[in-house]
Amino acid sequence: MDKSEKNPEQIQASDMHTMEQSAARMTRIQAKSLFDYNIFLIGFMGTGKSTVAAGLKDKLAMDQVETDAEIVRRQGMSIPDIFAEYGEVYFRNLESSILIELQKRKRTIVSCGGGIIVRKENTEHMKKNSRIVLLTAKPETVYERVRDDHSRPILNNNMNVAYISSLMEKRQPLYEAAADIIVATDGKNVSRICEEIISKLIAFDKSKTQ
Numbered sequence: 001m002d003k004s005e006k007n008p009e010q011i012q013a014s015d016m017h018t019m020e021q022s023a024a025r026m027t028r029i030q031a032k033s034l035f036d037y038n039i040f041l042i043g044f045m046g047t048g049k050s051t052v053a054a055g056l057k058d059k060l061a062m063d064q065v066e067t068d069a070e071i072v073r074r075q076g077m078s079i080p081d082i083f084a085e086y087g088e089v090y091f092r093n094l095e096s097s098i099l100i101e102l103q104k105r106k107r108t109i110v111s112c113g114g115g116i117i118v119r120k121e122n123t124e125h126m127k128k129n130s131r132i133v134l135l136t137a138k139p140e141t142v143y144e145r146v147r148d149d150h151s152r153p154i155l156n157n158n159m160n161v162a163y164i165s166s167l168m169e170k171r172q173p174l175y176e177a178a179a180d181i182i183v184a185t186d187g188k189n190v191s192r193i194c195e196e197i198i199s200k201l202i203a204f205d206k207s208k209t210q
């Protein structure tokens with residue numbers, strides 16, 4: 001065989017790569033006309049909001065903001081330090097003012113701190129020019145995902161399934177009241193979760209226009 005010729009397997013592999021690249025490009029192009037609004041990801045701690053937001057940003061070529069990261073950046077302090085020094089109310093005030101500012105943005109994926117729904121007015125701010133996606137996970141799954149992370153003051157002295165379960169139950173009606181669509185994350189990888197979000201959003205938008 002001529003050296004410049006590729007064997008069939010090589011051709012298949014490079015073709016597959018090109019096909020995958022153009023499929024990804026197509027998704028991004030189509031997505032531009034799909035979602036002309038902001039997408040808020042809400043849900044309990046450890047439901048994967050930040051990771052899923054990064055996955056969606058990639059697939060949809062949208063901007064991405066994380067309320068917790070924005071608070072840390074602006075305050076120049078970690079979240080546990082903000083809670084310890086100024087208290088939870090101060091932290092919640094920062095969350096609310098970031099949400100008000102975000103109303104000016106378009107086509108942005110916002111992953112929110114898990115407690116964003118504790119203030120009713122936050123849900124009202126989020127509902128403007130946006131869709132709200134609720135990510136869920138079982139208390140046991142949350143525990144496995146967050147148990148070794150000490151950056152969440154709400155859980156730091158309560159790192160157990162019973163506490164997670166009771167706080168989740170208390171917050172659940174608020175999460176559900178805010179959500180346009182709900183996606184369970186247990187046992188799924190990021191790509192599958194993103195695809196589920198995209199198809200549920202398309203269905204939700206369709207149902208709105210009918």
Ligand code: S3P
Nearest residue numbers: 044045046113114115152153154
């Ligand atoms: C909180 C969730 C955290 C963070 C803060 C309070 C909560 O965000 O905003 O520690 O009250 O549920 P994550 O949901 O990203 O962990």
